[in-house]
Amino acid sequence: MRKTLLASVAALAVVPALAACTENASSGGDDEGGDARALSVTSNADTCELSSTEAPAGTLSFDVTNSGSDVTEFYLLGSDGLRIVGEVENIGPNLTKKLTVNAPEGEYFTACKPGMVGEGIRAAFTVTHAEDAQEVSASDQELIDQAQDNYRAYVQDQSAQLLAKTRDFTELYKAGNADDQARALYPVAREHWERIETVAESFGDLDPKTDAREADVDVAAGEEWTGWHRIEKDLWPQDAKGYAALTPAERTSYADDLLANTEELDQRIQATGEDALEYSITDIANGSIGLLEEVANGKITGEEEAWSHTDLWDFQANVDGARVAYEGVQGLLETKDAALAEELTSTFAALQAVLDQYRDGDGFVLYTALTKDDTKKMTDAVNALSEPLSKLTAAVTS
């Protein structure tokens, strides 16, 4: 008798428990990792503040803290504002209670009920699609497809403009009597290269031929220095000691070589069908990160344009490319980590604001006009961006 009764009571409690267990989302609690599914709620007499008004689908946990003086409750309600998806009751003052719910993608309402009466303080809440969940929903797949299409179009457009301006530039340079025009076009044409530099660099055979700096080339080992920077040195020889100008034949040879390589690059970028380049969301996000690294490694140091000192044009172009790549995945990021999206948008703007201080007409001041304080300001702005940007890939592919 005893055993059966006790067993039946125990079974009553345990069986539904096992059947309806759910993972305690981030049982670690408030780790700094910023789990998008771990939200916090602060409730008092007149506010109901959530750390985010959206979260990716899955097991969500709401840490509900009562900062008021009356007992409160927290509800996650369905889109009709009626169906209770989850609730925590009896949250006394100074207490935090956790609500763990499995929430599929959709629209919801949150409500705090201080004093446990009435409709409560309500707000809309969105559960977004989660990549790591079962299958990709139509709307999110659309975001991904769109991001990839847009990025492809952007890269192709930049490549086409690069080719056109390179053609003009090499003409001017070969002519021998239009060096001023060539010098003016040089940083402008290169902008298009710098905007898609991470894509161009993926062609390991073309990149060294077109964009190598003198220091990168081991002439003693028989390597030949060609490309943009070879021509740059010839157009701005004043800093070079005992420099011998190139002959017209040499000019033609270097110019034709640069144009040929740029044509080859453009062909590969514009390729369709089987040879078409694929940009995954990861590629795009990593491209954004890579372009910012280019800024930090070459432009802030003034190493890239050692002779023309037009580093800030490159700087701006790298930032443009990074920003465009980021903006391509921004919609996706917003559904996964709205806080990171907000941070990135504002730090991109802050970096641009710093850069804008050095504008000069259509272009920028020369690198040689910058003081140590100037480059320090730029370094700080780049560093401020690189930290959140490093999280981008993980966030959009999570």
Next chain:
Amino acid sequence: MLANFLIGLREGLEAALVVSILVAYLVKSGRRELLPRIWAGVALAVAVALVFGATLTFGPRGLTFEAQEAIGGTLSLVAVAFVTWMIFWMSAAARGLGTELRGQIDRAAEGGRWSLVVVAMLAVGREGLETALFLWAATQAGTRDTAGSVTPTWEPLLGALLGIVVAVALGYLIYRGAIRLNLTVFFTWTGAFLIVVAGGVLAYGIHDLQEAGILPGLHDLAFDVSEVIPPSSWYGTLLKGVFNFSPATTKLEALAWVLYVVPVGVLFLLRNRIVRPTPQPQEH
């Protein structure tokens, strides 16, 4: 402090009521030897609830909201069944007492002895899970150093524990009062009282199941007197703690309450009327 105290008081009262009446009954009917079973049931329920609460709070897995509500709701329904059975069992035993049929008492006691454990367990355990979760939350609030926008403090835990202590004290007073009643009055009053309590537990269980989405009509209210009787006021707390009265009651809850309390009450009074004519000089 007051709000946390009231929570402790309410949850404590819900459990203390039934237990104190059970104890009073055993003491009055001279079966003190069965008391340890009541305490065993209470202790078991407290232990299970605390372990459960701790596991759900700190363990890798928690209960879904639906599961919590389904367990709470189901336990409520089971508790109502047991309390109802207990009311009639006590009344049968009383009739046995009245007619001095010792064998009948023993048979009743024999059948009920382990059931007493279960009734005590259910009475405590039904609210135990909720209370344990609250207490664990309060302990965490007292121990964590960062996290949350409130300053960590032991105040909530203290408030809740004081509430439980007062609830136990009230339970003791009910026991003392009950023990002074003569057996017939005791049965009539505690029986009627328990029926209303059980009706409240039933309504509460229905509400849980409505919240879990198992039963419909969560927003179909029969009445809403939240303005007059705020649930977090002391009187709202007492009404909730004693009768499980909800100021915003759904039609289904109200219907269940009426469908339970009216027939069971009528049946109970009818049986007691049959009991009443029997002489009871033996009792004192």
